[in-house]
Amino acid sequence: MNVPAALSWVLVFAGLWSVIAWVPFLLQVWKDPRSKDDKGNMTSYLTTRFMLITTSMILGIATLVIGFRLLAG
Known part of the structure; x- marks a missing residue:
């Protein structure tokens, strides 16, 4: 498939953004008091956000x- 390099770079930057932007949010959710109950077990708040973040x-x-594979040809 012949894709212009500019479009390949858009995919690379979009992928990097997605990975970089979600890491701080994951750390914030992990430290949130709503993430664990009184016994230290994970709550639905943590489970839901963890699934959202990992999928993203x-x-x-x-x-x-x-993007990298398209750049490589």
Whole structure:
């Protein structure tokens, strides 16, 4: 497939942004008092946000890989 380099770079930057932007949010959610109950078990707050963040990061990594592979030809 012949894709212009500029579009490939857009995919690379979008992938990097997705991975970099979600890490601080994950750390913030992990430290949030709503993340654990009185016994120290994970709450639905943590589980829901963890799934959202990890899914977004996996899609970001996939986008990043696709962008690099298109640049490589």
